[in-house]
Amino acid sequence: MLTVKKFNQISDIIYTQMPQDHYRFIEEGEDYDVALVRSAQLGEMPFPKQLLAIARAGAGVDNIPVDRCSEEGIVVFNTPGANANAVKELVLCGMILACRRIVPGIQWIRRQHEEGIAGVDKRMEKAKKDFAGGEIAGKTLGVIGLGAIGVMVANAAVAMDMDVIGYDPFLSVDAALRLSRSVKLAKTQEELLGRSDFLTLHLPQTAKTEGMINRNVLAAVKPGTILLNFARGGLIDDDAVIEALESGQLGRYVTDFPNDRIIANSKVIAMPHLGASTLEAEENCARMAVAQLKEYLISGTIKNSVNFPDCEYPLGEGWRIAIINRNVTNMVGQITAVLAKNGLNIEHMLNHSRGAWAYTMIDLIKKPSQTCLDALAGIDGVVRIRLIGEER
Numbered sequence: 001m002l003t004v005k006k007f008n009q010i011s012d013i014i015y016t017q018m019p020q021d022h023y024r025f026i027e028e029g030e031d032y033d034v035a036l037v038r039s040a041q042l043g044e045m046p047f048p049k050q051l052l053a054i055a056r057a058g059a060g061v062d063n064i065p066v067d068r069c070s071e072e073g074i075v076v077f078n079t080p081g082a083n084a085n086a087v088k089e090l091v092l093c094g095m096i097l098a099c100r101r102i103v104p105g106i107q108w109i110r111r112q113h114e115e116g117i118a119g120v121d122k123r124m125e126k127a128k129k130d131f132a133g134g135e136i137a138g139k140t141l142g143v144i145g146l147g148a149i150g151v152m153v154a155n156a157a158v159a160m161d162m163d164v165i166g167y168d169p170f171l172s173v174d175a176a177l178r179l180s181r182s183v184k185l186a187k188t189q190e191e192l193l194g195r196s197d198f199l200t201l202h203l204p205q206t207a208k209t210e211g212m213i214n215r216n217v218l219a220a221v222k223p224g225t226i227l228l229n230f231a232r233g234g235l236i237d238d239d240a241v242i243e244a245l246e247s248g249q250l251g252r253y254v255t256d257f258p259n260d261r262i263i264a265n266s267k268v269i270a271m272p273h274l275g276a277s278t279l280e281a282e283e284n285c286a287r288m289a290v291a292q293l294k295e296y297l298i299s300g301t302i303k304n305s306v307n308f309p310d311c312e313y314p315l316g317e318g319w320r321i322a323i324i325n326r327n328v329t330n331m332v333g334q335i336t337a338v339l340a341k342n343g344l345n346i347e348h349m350l351n352h353s354r355g356a357w358a359y360t361m362i363d364l365i366k367k368p369s370q371t372c373l374d375a376l377a378g379i380d381g382v383v384r385i386r387l388i389g390e391e392r
């Protein structure tokens with residue numbers, strides 16, 4: 001029985017995939033083998049030694065100390081694309097909210113009721129002139145970051161008759177194939193900034209992207225640009241955005257990541273991190289997170305990890321040793337030498353690396369002894385060894 005710690009409320013769909021006769025779910029306690037998380041901050045949290053993996057039901061992993069996890073041999077998974085449609089729909093909604101005075105109009109109607117003012121059906125025809133707005137068709141949308149969400153937003157905006165310019169220096173082949181041919185690709189961010197009426201951000205918050213929407217960037221946008229941020233609050237330099245809203249350089253700032261300072265500005269349209277909050281997205285994310293965790297537990301397969309390479313090979317009859325090691329010279333040489341010394345013949349072996357880390361899966365017919373496993377664990381640079389076979 002393996003213990004799964006849930007750090008947040010996650011869709012109940014997980015119980016159909018991880019039956020409770022095989023997996024024990026806890027919400028409190030320090031003793032667990034894998035973890036499921038949505039937005040809980042795990043930054044400073046000490047992890048149990050036996051923790052094998054953390055799955056984030058969502059795309060962003062800024063709430064997880066990924067580097068520390070790598071050092072501790074903990075595989076971190078996310079669920080790219082699983083909530084992309086939900087976020088896309090809210091971005092479209094955000095654009096429309098920014099150029100039509102829908103919310104003030106709704107609030108006016110509500111006030112008529114609350115203040116007991118009769119005859120709304122007659123009075124509204126006169127009042128509506130105060131709530132007139134603009135359309136998004138024919139306007140230009142700049143999309144920074146063309147991953148799963150950015151591509152969907154770009155394609156949907158094309159379908160709504162917008163001109164769309166995208167920028168992503170790391171555009172994947174897969175994303176490029178899914179992108180509408182009507183989306184123009186900018187070679188530099190500057191090229192996109194000066195041409196966009198709406199600017200939407202779809203990239204993760206990392207040390208490189210933190211505060212990227214700064215004074216320089218905002219000086220390069222078209223006056224009156226509507227900025228949309230359904231990615232992460234940390235991408236924004238709050239002082240710069242507040243100044244740009246005050247000067248009119250930004251027309252509106254629509255954000256799913258408000259804070260006390262930013263909401264003081266009346267040109268800010270803020271939502272309480274609702275991008276992925278749909279039943280469909282929550283189920284998709286939970287299903288994908290749990291499937292990835294299970295595959296890792298059962299066969300050692302790594303898919304959609306943010307700190308280790310993808311590594312997949314069908315599990316055969318015998319035993320599999322899964323090794324997390326530093327990506328340094330002669331690791332495979334040292335590992336195979338230990339196996340040879342213990343009289344073990346390798347049936348199949350995979351060794352994939354990603355940056356500073358590597359993952360090695362070795363299939364054997366004969367069960368390795370504890371002495372052999374201890375010798376592998378003792379190799380300088382190996383941070384975790386797992387024997388897969390017995391628990392199947």
Ligand code: MLT
Pocket residue numbers: 038039057058059060061083273274275276277
């Ligand atoms: C994400 O990173 O995909 C979202 O923040 C998910 C969420 O709302 O939990």
